[in-house]
């Protein structure tokens with residue numbers, strides 16, 4: 001153990017990373033790793049919370065601290081529950097940046113509270129959350145009042161709203177501090193100014209500046225009466241631009257040419273990919289997965305447990321494969337209402353080989369290949385490793401292609417241009433991993449992959465049925481990367497997906 005620590009330490013000093021730490025991070029659902037940052041919650045307590053209450057996110061933990069479930073756990077009590085609640089609040093205050101899903105939970109709670117206040121005609125999400133950015137620094141809402149004296153009355157009411165501990169004001173907006181730790185800017189506007197103020201509140205700064213420049217060039221004014229956003233864009237000769245695209249790249253030019261993409265929507269998604277079951281590190285049985293996916297309205301789903309090398313997560317040994325497949329066949333025979341496909345998330349080993357030999361891989365309907373170890377390779381080595389994996393005709397999808405963990409771990413070094421070129425040429429999909437801690441590919445790279453003709457898949461990477469909510473987060477990234485439905489593998493029906501996944505295998509055979 002001592003020698004292992006020494007080796008880990010010298011690696012950390014030499015390369016700035018630690019494979020021990022990287023591999024430890026692969027062992028736990030990422031929401032549990034976050035819980036360890038709460039003062040007083042050690043690994044033993046986090047494990048008990050996870051096992052007894054089936055909690056794996058900060059939002060779920062906060063709810064359990066508030067409704068008494070946490071206090072009721074043996075050796076927890078009300079004092080621990082209260083300190084957890086305060087710990088989450090101080091995490092919020094301390095960290096300028098938070099992940100999208102945490103920011104969305106925070107701002108939705110505030111939005112609902114403000115929507116119930118007298119004098120608030122309408123309140124909408126704005127800022128980077130509305131643009132679906134992956135990490136969020138500032139929370140912004142836009143609230144509509146009747147104008148005139150209604151503004152002052154509303155400001156007074158906001159100061160007395162439940163949970164508000166402090167109210168500060170700037171020109172046009174107020175900043176509210178809550179006892180939950182949240183700090184939210186609320187832009188106050190009137191119905192006549194709503195269209196332009198919602199655009200300003202949503203940003204980005206670069207997008208708004210580009211709009212203003214366009215208005216100046218046309219001799220138009222943005223200070224007129226605009227009841228909605230579309231009116232503003234129309235006045236500038238533009239189609240309405242979805243908020244996800246408002247990053248000040250070239251979206252105005254595309255809107256002016258009528259060439260904005262028809263972005264993929266949730267109703268376009270027919271299948272869920274990348275679900276872990278209790279055959280590896282998930283907590284859900286095959287039957288429960290089928291039921292949850294049907295309830296969520298999907299036609300098919302792909303179970304993808306970890307492969308045998310993934311000792312960290314109890315990967316599927318080849319002798320378990322038959323047992324799992326029999327269980328899937330039984331679920332399908334019962335007519336679960338959703339078709340369950342047999343997938344696997346196979347480790348890409350250090351030399352680029354996929355975990356399991358061809359005989360075992362042949363038994364799966366499709367294979368996602370992912371890197372879960374040896375993150376510290378040089379760019380040349382890592383690129384060679386992934387390109388080699390893409391030579392295996394079983395590989396249908398390249399999973400979380402850069403290994404980044406937002407706010408925790410940098411992406412590994414890899415030349416994505418080469419990866420995308422090969423993916424497009426071979427007909428391999430590249431994943432938009434929808435775990436909110438990953439969101440990997442990054443949306444900027446999604447757009448590049450789209451330009452290069454790559455097919456993308458939205459991977460839930462869910463370890464519990466609650467993880468189905470990841471899909472909406474990943475969808476936001478797909479949209480932010482300008483993806484239309486036909487670019488997204490999940491929009492195909494089950495047979496269409498299977499045809500994509502097995503085409504290269506058939507050719508190789």
Ligand SMILES: [Zn+2]
Pocket residue numbers: 345370372399400
């Ligand atoms: Zn993975």
Ligand SMILES: [Zn+2]
Pocket residue numbers: 274276345461
């Ligand atoms: Zn996974």
